[in-house]
Amino acid sequence: MQRYGMTERKKVLIGMSGGVDSTVSAILLQKEGYEVEGVYMKLHQKEGYHEENFAKAQRVGAYLGIKVHFLDLSNEFKEEVYDYFVDSYKAGLTPNPCVMCNRTIKFGKMVEFADSIGAEYIATGHYINSDGEFIYMGKDPNKDQSYFLCEVKKEVIPRLIFPLGNWVKDDVKAYAADIEPLKDFATQKESSEICFVENTYDEVLARHMDIDMPGETVDAEGNVVGTHKGYMHYTIGKRRGFFVDGAHDPHFVLEIKPEKNQIVVGTKEQLEVHEFEIKKINLFVERDEFDCLVKVRYRTQAVPCHVKIEGDKGTVTLKEPVFGLAHGQVAAFYEGNKLIGGGVIC
Numbered sequence: 143m144q145r146y147g148m149t150e151r152k153k154v155l156i157g158m159s160g161g162v163d164s165t166v167s168a169i170l171l172q173k174e175g176y177e178v179e180g181v182y183m184k185l186h187q188k189e190g191y192h193e194e195n196f197a198k199a200q201r202v203g204a205y206l207g208i209k210v211h212f213l214d215l216s217n218e219f220k221e222e223v224y225d226y227f228v229d230s231y232k233a234g235l236t237p238n239p240c241v242m243c244n245r246t247i248k249f250g251k252m253v254e255f256a257d258s259i260g261a262e263y264i265a266t267g268h269y270i271n272s273d274g275e276f277i278y279m280g281k282d283p284n285k286d287q288s289y290f291l292c293e294v295k296k297e298v299i300p301r302l303i304f305p306l307g308n309w310v311k312d313d314v315k316a317y318a319a320d321i322e323p324l325k326d327f328a329t330q331k332e333s334s335e336i337c338f339v340e341n342t343y344d345e346v347l348a349r350h351m352d353i354d355m356p357g358e359t360v361d362a363e364g365n366v367v368g369t370h371k372g373y374m375h376y377t378i379g380k381r382r383g384f385f386v387d388g389a390h391d392p393h394f395v396l397e398i399k400p401e402k403n404q405i406v407v408g409t410k411e412q413l414e415v416h417e418f419e420i421k422k423i424n425l426f427v428e429r430d431e432f433d434c435l436v437k438v439r440y441r442t443q444a445v446p447c448h449v450k451i452e453g454d455k456g457t458v459t460l461k462e463p464v465f466g467l468a469h470g471q472v473a474a475f476y477e478g479n480k481l482i483g484g485g486v487i488c
């Protein structure tokens with residue numbers, strides 16, 4: 143984790159969310175000899191959320207004797223992440239808000255803030271590794287978050303430090319539990335996967351539009367076979383929450399047609415995908431045609447593939463098929479544990 147030379151003491155800005163991961167990360171950085179400052183970012187408008195979490199981050203700051211800044215990025219977050227999330231569902235796509243947040247906010251605006259306070263390094267409590275040149279999967283396979291960084295700008299990587307890259311979550315909690323003034327951090331409820339979603343994503347969408355609009359469920363040939371609750375309730379691969387008249391076998395969502403408020407359903411075999419296109423390509427290596435592994439969603443196995451990039455589009459040919467590829471999600475490319483980039487599935 144140590145990047146600075148023996149004679150200098152390098153300044154690091156750590157994103158402190160009030161959670162156990164960033165808390166332990168801040169402690170580890172200080173132990174390593176870094177000059178640490180923290181920042182709590184206000185990202186969304188969830189009632190009461192920021193008061194509580196900023197207070198926690200400040201408690202950690204007081205314990206460590208470090209400054210914790212408060213940065214209101216709610217306008218930027220709304221534009222770059224929240225609106226994109228809502229607009230994607232409206233367009234029948236499955237967004238990846240954490241990927242966009244990492245690119246534009248955590249490793250975008252937070253880096254600009256680090257510059258403004260003279261911090262060379264930027265740290266977070268993500269379960270990821272980095273050698274200053276590349277990003278690697280974290281050691282804890284259940285927590286590895288490297289997938290969410292595949293759209294981060296290449297030039298920021300040398301400045302990133304992830305103190306928890308070689309930790310497993312249980313050890314992080316045990317570490318916090320041993321520190322008397324901070325031991326409640328070890329047992330607090332874990333944050334939800336998407337920070338502004340309290341329960342389900344459709345609760346968020348329902349604040350902006352009418353998502354309950356019954357429509358037709360059709361098969362791959364376009365025959366009407368049943369009904370559904372409104373296209374925004376579904377993602378590709380979903381197998382519940384719609385009706386297929388007289389169906390015995392399980393049916394899955396194959397496609398979403400927002401303009402007709404239709405969902406296309408079919409069998410598991412019909413979900414099989416061998417090739418797909420990507421856009422918004424972000425690579426950490428200089429190549430336009432290569433073999434690698436690809437993860438087409440967060441919690442899935444990486445599969446071998448061939449990538450060919452032409453202009454701002456790319457074609458990914460899979461050597462093993464995947465089932466249920468959702469448009470709008472990110473495909474992250476790996477060589478072993480090394481993240482070499484990504485793109486948005488279109």
Ligand SMILES: Nc1ncnc2c1ncn2[C@@H]1O[C@H](COP(=O)(O)OP(=O)(O)OP(=O)(O)O)[C@@H](O)[C@H]1O
Nearest residue numbers: 157158159161162163164181182183266267268333
């Ligand atoms: N509001 C925030 N302000 C500052 N940094 C943040 C904020 N939210 C997240 N981060 C940073 O991003 C990291 C990853 O966030 P994420 O929400 O994915 O993880 P987490 O496992 O809930 O982490 P934590 O236990 O630290 O809350 C955090 O560890 C923290 O360093």
